[in-house]
Amino acid sequence: MTNRKTFDRSNELRPRFHQLIPGGCHTYAKGDDQYPEGMAPYIVRGEGCRVWDVDGNEFIEYGSGLRAVTLGHAYAPVVEAARAQLGLGANFVRPAAIELECAEAFLEFVPRAEMVKFCKDGSDATSGALKLARAHTGRDMVAICANHPFFSVDDWFIGASGMPGGIPQATRELTVKFNYNDLASLEKLFEQHPGKLAAVVLEAEKETAPAPGFFEGIRKLCDRHGAVFILDEMITGFRWHAGGAQARYGIEPDLSTFGKALANGFSVSALAGKRELMRLGGADHDRERVFLLSTTHGAETHGLAAALATMKVYRDEPVIDTLWQRGSRLAAGLREAAASAGVAEQVPILGQPCCLVFGSRDASGQPSQPFRTLLMQQLIHRGVLATSLVVNYSHTEADIDQTVDAFAAAFQVYRRALDEGIDKHLVGRPVQPAIRRFA
Incomplete structure (x- = not known):
């Protein structure tokens, strides 16, 4: 050779x-x-x-950074933006102005979302979405797509994975599975667990394209049964379309999660969605508050600068x-x-x-x-x-x-x-x- x-x-x-x-x-x-x-x-x-x-x-x-590096390694405009921001400080005792700037830019790309909260990885974002769904519905169970390999490092998912060691059996039993492009399998879960499913979680697409009417059917089932529709766009976001697969296919989730390509390899992820759900993580309501994505490094300024620069490249090129x-x-x-x-x-x-x-x-x-x-x-x-x-x-x-x-x-x-x-x-x-x- x-x-x-x-x-x-x-x-x-x-x-x-x-x-x-x-x-x-x-x-x-x-x-x-x-x-x-x-x-x-x-x-x-x-x-x-x-x-x-x-x-x-x-x-x-290929597959740079597990699909996180979408523009290329050491992509100059992104590196320069992060470097410039580092000279101004990385983390403060109060929010930095760049947090609002980045939120506004992100929501321009994902117009179906009304609010966004940034964090560092996809697991936290998707687990945060489930926490909102459980708080909103008062239910504990979650239905996940069996054909999609990974949603979170947290117990609710790992307990249902092929590596469930260390996860209590009671937690494992809260997660049930349906099949992609098979609305009947999801409907069966709603029938088997009436009034218990807080959310339906899946990716938009892996190697198999969505069948006509599949996502519309999920939307209808969630509405009929009072569950929250969570779309994982960690891979499809900023790759299928600048607005994610939801923009490409006209999907209407309640909450969606992004990461990977959002900052070209810098550690930035996002939980975005409807105001009525997202605001539960704030204080401008009279319901019980949800402890939502309160992370020391969740809004590091150089990461957000990298995300802004990355989104600008998507906008301009x-x-x-x-x-x-x-x-x-x-x-x-x-x-x-x-x-x-x-x-x-x-x-x-x-x-x-x-x-x-x-x-x-x-x-x-x-x-x-x-x-x-x-x-x-x-x-x-x-x-x-x-x-x-x-x-x-x-x-x-x-x-x-x-x-x-x-x-x-x-x-x-x-x-x-x-x-x-x-x-x-x-x-x-x-x-x-x-x-x-x-x-």
Whole structure:
């Protein structure tokens, strides 16, 4: 194999990471068990769509920052805005004027929302939405979409995940699941738990597009049963459309949550929605108050400056169109290369162009972690770091074409592994799901 990369320094660092940090990282999806054995690089810098690791290896990167870096690494206007604000102070004993400025800018992008509160991560925002829903309805239970992998690190969701250790059984029983594009499954939950569901929580879209009438049906069911409709736009926000998937599809949630692309990798998330719900977190009402997202660092000024700069780029430049165009070019090239290698059925390219992923299947057509690992091994050696195919604004057409070439070569090895057996080609243990009960 040409241009074979080495990871000596990364492999030296690995035991030190695990000795000091549980799991060896601060986000399970970044764990070295998500990468081929001995090929989990530690990153030292990024620029645009490229990153460099401690061994000096250079990669075209996809899914930057778990989809948080939508403009590109070290994107100059965002970095300069944050740097300028840091010179004025990061945090004060009273709100900073930039908090209002950022709220006004955000609500221009999301006109269905009347109020917004900023925090640092998606989990807090979505858990805050559920807290409002429970306070508003006086109910405890929540219905979540079973086809969407993650909503929060908090007990209400993790207790229903594949990794529920440490969550009381009583908490686990408060969360029930329905299926995407299946209104009957949601209606059945309302019938099984009459007057008990405080909220319905789901993303707008993953790899499957919403069926006609699906979101309208959710809106009607929530209205009929008095539940709050919460839309998780952590991934779709500022990627499907500048106003989120709710703008693209005409969805009408009561509350919605944003993050990731909001500040191009800086830690800013948002809970937004109808005034009658949001105001419960304030003091201008006669109902019991809700302790809503009161965080020391929730409105750090440099993060909000980064969000303002990011939103300005979205306002002034064709970010959304470019994400869709680059993704379309990537999907078309990969599908052609897969068909040419005879692996189109085994490596499907899934999702909307602005947020693509690839599948990995064995000879019988079943999802396969060993084959995913093999594909990633081949791509990493060819300079592509891709746990997904999620583009950012800095991916050029040349970057896309280089990626397609890397995949085309990797597909040839994939085909041989299908024909000869994967054990002849796979090096080391396979990757594993990030959320799992046992090691």
